[in-house]
Amino acid sequence: MSDLQLTVEDLYVRFPTSRGTVEAVNGVTFTLEKGQMLGIVGESGSGKSVTAKTLMNLLPRTAEVDGNITFEGEDVRAVAKERRKHFWGVKMTMVFQDPMTSLNPVKRCGEQITETLRYHLGDTNATAKNKAVDLLEQVGVPEPSKRVDQYPHELSGGLRQRVVIAMALACEPSLLIADEPTTAVDVTVQKRLLDLLDGLRRDRGMSMILITHDLGVARGRCDDVAVMYGGRLVERAPTETLFADSRHPYTEALLRTIPRIDQPIHTRLEPIAGRPPELIDPAEECAFALRCRYAQPDCLEAIPPVGGVKGQHEFACFHPANTARGRQALDANLAAGQTVTGLQIQAAAGMN
Amino acid sequence: MTGSVPSTTVVDDIADDHEVDDTSIKRLGFGFWIAISWIGLISIAALLAPLLPIADPNEIANGAPRDGILGDNFMGTDALGRDVFARTIWGARISLGVGFLGILLGVVVGGALGIAAGYFKGLADQVISFLVFSLLSFPSLVLALLITASLNRSFLTVAMTLGIVGIAPISRLARATTIQFADREFVQAARVIGAKSRRIIIKELLPNVLVPMGALTLLGMGISIVAEGSLAFLGLSVEGEAISWGKSIVDGSQTRDLNQNSHVAFVPIFAMFLTVMALNFAGDRIREYTDVRETAF
């Protein structure tokens, strides 16, 4: 096992609101090795962003957090309590979704980069500015010396996201968390930004967590992919294994929602029926049960523990897909025409 | 009153699935009803003053002069031995009267101007906005001075003066509110189906503008009551034997009276403070309830 950079054990994050406590993250455990790129995939409300924000200590004051997180040997939650400076932004940084709002509209782009350099590294204005220009060049911004003095509203969406990335990488962090970095950008720019992130990551030997709701974005880039649902980690595996031989019915359902090159054209994509899980006081059952084609009575009695091969392919399901138990459960439901929770199902075309 | 708790995007992340709106659900709140009941109480007391079991406010030497609070007279007596409590109740008649009448004029004229400017836009808006800006740049108290110093200072002239002073800020807000609604679909739709402007304004715009204007009336009334006090300090409040909070405060704040028996000034000050605070609070809650930008004021 190469050196573990980040470990997250039994992470719980709750938000008291006027309508009850929201269990945003429900016992998540995962690890990340130095230089590794982990993709976290899930619908909105699955807790992926909350997890990222917990790492970055960006949760609002009202949040209640349990479990422990260590990063390069340091207990992250202790660092947060001591309000230690020069941790976030230097060791660990984050990039957000919408470049249009991630930059302060009334400050020049250069300033927003140099302020971190001046603060964390104590650079003088001159050196900070030169570094900023270099950074902009590295992230592929044309005419960086001119752009550095421009205001955000004078740049396009793609350029702005590059400035944000430059800002994040200014102090050579060892972990970059990218929360849906390309969602707000059009597809053509999306690919170039992701390639940029890959290139930068490799050059700097930086580990990265890419958070997205789009499996396609994760494929081909991340070493491992973790799938979250209802605040829980339901499956994690090396990318190709996940795509080829997924175990958790939700992952399988997710895979069916993305168009595949090898599928005939006009294949109908199947939306996942039912509504997203209830996060307020969730029941002691598998969160996906209501929408799962394989659902059996035992799915409703307890929360499925994380099984499978530790460190290789983990998943939390009593009747995992692509296994004999799973096929047996599915055939029973198909025969009955519905699952234990009453979900109407019939044989889907092209089941792999 | 403390506004919404700042939620970060993480809560929104959750919120967009569940309609959890972390700001307190929009209710007028307990404080609002206290404010309204105080306003009601003081107005009724003012209206029924002649019937109330209180002393005659103009009776000289009703008690020993400059007698403190809780002496023979409940709230003490002023320099001429008149009952301070009775004068405060009777003073409410003029202060609230001037406040209400004044702001009514301001709302009617200012509102009409503002709605016209907001709805018709174009030249009408230009002209009205120019007029309003000129009126705004005219020092309001000098305007009030001009009118009260030259005409007789009867109850009506003072109320009219405060009304005129209120026209500019009120029309500014009315215009802002109207613009806000004028671009809404339901107004465009009405225009499209060829409704006459007058009908649109009355049927569509007015109901929407009325509530924020209601908020402004309350806020404006508070300001008019204070303005009457300012006029009193310049010696230009309602003339003759009429009693008003402003005049009582001036009478009580002579240097020596202030040092020796400050209750004469502080009882009306407290009454004015409570009433203006109640009006501001009620107006604020209504404004917040209808969420009109405060800057338009």
Add this chain to the structure above:
Amino acid sequence: MARFIARRVVQLALVLLAVTFVAFSALNFLGDPLVNIVGPLAAIDYCDEVEAGLREDSFTSINNSRGDCEIIGEVKAEFGLDKPLAQRYFTWLGNIITGDFGTSFQTQLPVSEIIAQKLPKSLMLMAMAQIIALAVAIPVGVYSAYRAGRAVDRATSVASFGLLSIPNFALGVIVLQFFTLRNQWLPASFDDTSFFTRVHSLFLPATVLGLGIAATYQRLLRTDLLTTLQEDFVHMARAKGMTDRHIMTRHVLRPSLFSLITVFGVSTGALIGGSLVIEGIFSIPGIGSEIVTAVIRDDFPVVLGSVVVIASGFVVINFFVDLFYTWLDPRVRAS
């Protein structure tokens, strides 16, 4: 930029034109200036009969050679009171533009001199009030937004709401009550000797005037700060590990100053009214008391001179407020 300034200057001229005409006609319609020029002779109302030859012109003072109506006629001619309103307005306007504010009917002193002597004190009072208001409102606004919902925020909200509801003259009375002369708090008199003594003399009245406005500024700033705090670039800044203080002052404050600045421009108008009253209470020999007596005495030149100065001050301040907008937000500068 030049076009922007040109447009504003035209607006200044137009507004001043409108304001002065309204003031001029209101004064002439409402008052009669003869009283304090000619004194008792003003009460003579039978001059038209004398002109028509129906009556003999009387001589109030025994061996005064000229008849009363003759004197009144001369005075009216001298002060131009016999010409029609519009003509008098334009002659007056012509003088104002050339800087001749005319002389006070009451003391025959040149109005420009009276204003030059009295206005600086009022301007200083208003400037100090605004400075105190901003100096109180900005830090309290920022801190209460930073600590939103917590005890300190609730406390400042209650306090600022209370301040909003206390009329400034009541606050002045309360201050006078506590800081009487004898405990040396209240500066005895308006001490004009040096800049420092002037500041010392104006500190209490300026605070009384300033606190009222500070409450409005604080509430506005806090609301805008709370909205800005929800922007993504704030989370980006925290992700970059910048300290809270840095974020509040460097990132959040500047884009949240808009409503504060707008109300700052508008409040100067109301401030002049407020300072009139405060000058009376704290017996400061500013322009306030001058205007009040001038209005009561129908001393037209002084009233009009002051109104012109105040109105142009108001428009100039709003001009700078607009300029400040462009500096504040580059997006506006671009348009």
Add this chain to the structure above:
Amino acid sequence: MVAAACGGDDDGEIGTDAGGSESESAAAADVADDEGESVAPTITAPVEEEAVVEEIQRGGILRVAMEADGDGINPVTNNFANAAYLMGRSIFDPLFAFDADGNWFPLLAESATPVEGTNSWQIKLREGITYHDGSEMTADDMIAAFEAQLADPLISLAVAPDYPAENAIEKIDDYTVQYNLLRESAHYPGTLTNQIGMIPPASYIAAAAEDPTMDQMPIGQGPFKIVSRAQDDRTVVERNEDYWQGTDNIHLDGIEFLPITDTAIAAERVAAGDIDLVVTSNSDAILTLREAEGVTTLENIYSAENDIMMNTRSAPFDDIRVRQALTFAADREAYAALITQGTSPMADSIFHPDLIWNNPDVVQEGNMPEMAGPLIESYCADVPENCTDGKVNIELQYSGPSVSQTRIADILTAGWEPFFNVTEQELLQDAHILEVATGQFQAVVWRQFGNVEPDLEVIWLECATAEGFITLNWVRWCNPERDALLYAQRATDDLDERVEIWRQIQVEMNESYAYIFITHANWTVGYTDRVKNVCGQMGPNGETLFCNEQGRQFFHNVWLSES
């Protein structure tokens, strides 16, 4: 001079002192000065306690607070009210002045001799008196000043009635002038103690006529000369090094006059030591000064009378029944108790009981509402158009805006309420005086009389000033017998005879019901312990000047100890 300050001395926003007017007239008055009979009780400063007489210290600026500011300090064009007199007395020395016993003595003048067989007086000026501009004072200046005063529309009203239309003044020689009077007067020099006796140089008079702003910077021959003056703000005078009496006993370097309309604040500042001396008639201020330690008050309760005046020429007060009803229903006791707060005594006539002129039998009626009812009923029966539902409609006019004036009006209105429908009319001070001078009033709150020399009251009472567009006999009450008495007392210099005449005049005034006297006004000079010798002014031949004459202080011999 002409009561420029009637109906309230203040014109500030929240002025607080009781309204009233100082009045003086040019009528001559003479008192046999040989027996040294005391005309008025002398106002002397309380004896300094310190046993050893402190050594006089020279220098320092005396800071003086006044209740209002004058329009200007030019004795030939501006009406001198209390403030103008206070400043004027430092800049001008009058021709004559009153000594501590109330008898006139020559100050600038050397002598005053009546011309046998005529009504004229020759006034001889001391030689060698120089003005602040260095020019020497001669008879020409006296003539120029007198003629300018006769030409001024307002001042002439008070001067003209006693002089012939032509040749009122003749030059005898470079230093002697003869004033020709219409009527015989035994105490003429007494009238040259006020504004008429202040003579600016002829050159200044001519220049000031051209440029009215020069009224603010007068040239006189007094112990101090003007340095700077800002209306309603501050007036500064400094010692006149070549003062004609020498500067040995002019100890102050200068004086700073500060008009403070709220005299209660001025009193506070004297108590706090920020201001050295204040002259006030406001009861709040007087009480504050009395209570403050380290402050001495010098109170003169013979300086004027607070009263209510009725216009006897206009309805309804042309009918004696209404005047009597107003008098009986007047709440004099509440006024005295609540307004003056015991700082000044009730008044029955224009003379305080301490003065020899007082007629003890004359009692001012009031607080007898039961007697007013029948009178009103009978009047309203005769003249129903002036009454509404059984009450007579009247207008009470007073000067403002002033809190104490409003309080007075409220007290009176409350007292008259059962019999009169009172509409209160508050006017600015000079408009208030104008309305009274031109007879456009019914009932008015006023303050008047109080001269050291009673002859100066004649101007307000004689028929000559009851006619015409502007009349100084405010109530317009003309009674030929009273005229005869007035001129008789002017002609004789036998004190007992004059006293008897004035007693008859008081009876006549009381029966005319034109005035309702309420209290004797109290002019107080309050000063801190630093100010020494406030009443120690000396005349050229060692006379001690009358102190606090209606609040009009001289500043000779005053000095400031640095202790």
